[in-house]
Amino acid sequence: MSGGSQILRNINYRDDIGPVELLIVIYKECFSAAIPRTYFAGVQRSVFAPRPRCGPHKLRESLPLILFLRNRLKYALTYNEARMICKQRLIKVDGKVRTDMHVIRIDKTDETFRLLYDSKGRYATHRITENEGKFKLCKVVKKAVGPKGVPFVVTHDARTIRYPDPHIxxxxxxxxxxxxxxxxxxxxxxxxxxxxxxxxxxxxxxxxxxxxxxxxxxxxxxxxxxxxxxxxxxKGVRLTIAEERDRRLAQKRAI
The missing domain is CATH 2.30.30.30 (SH3 type barrels.)
Known part of the structure; x- marks a missing residue:
């Protein structure tokens, strides 16, 4: 914890730091103790954790590919190994190759995953079939009429769709x-x-x-x-503590 403590001491000590400079200092650091609970990262061995890049999704709703490959799928042991997998262009997100940090496709292992929340609000590594991986669901966040009276909608992943079906x-x-x-x-x-x-x-x-x-x-x-x-x-139903206990006991009896 010495590295993280040193950064905090520097921020507190430098009273003359400007708001822009302070923002840069905080942006570069991501403490493992402050990562969202949706990351299913578990106990981190180091002070810092990977930080997702900004994209079409909000930062708090994004998940670094490093954590997906290393902590959940166990295809990599270290950050550098997960980075090499991405740089070899082996990972496809929504059908497109992603080399840095929906539907995730790994052709070499013939696996397809969809990133969804489980009933407790954590990201789940949900395996799906190849046919199901050919589409994704989008949420409409804005609808308007553009130039020349063309209706369009904007989805949560920054897609713009013209002439949407009004009966959906x-x-x-x-x-x-x-x-x-x-x-x-x-x-x-x-x-x-x-x-x-x-x-x-x-x-x-x-x-x-x-x-x-x-x-x-x-x-x-x-x-x-x-x-x-x-x-x-x-399947999206949140159980109470008593119901989870009964379910675990039933599984133990079945073994």
């Missing part, structure tokens, strides 16, 4: 933010609060109801059926 609707959703992150259910009704956040009420597969903000809702299917396979044995 769905009511199966996954929560992508807040305390209910990762839960899946049917959209019930929506409460409008002008000047504040609109609230959406959702009911999961076992009948548990919860509420979240409209911005946290991501539609994943039409009617009661999801268009993508869901990770984990609970």
């Amino acid at each position: 609707k769905g009511n199966v959703c996954m929560v992508t933010g807040g305390r209910n992150m990762g839960r899946v259910g049917i959209v019930g009704h929506r409460e409008k609060h002008p000047g504040s956040f609109d609230i959406v009420h959702v009911k999961d597969a076992v009948g548990h109801s919860f509420a979240t903000r409209l911005n946290n809702v991501f539609i994943i299917g039409r009617g009661p059926k999801a268009m993508v396979s869901l990770p984990g044995p609970t």
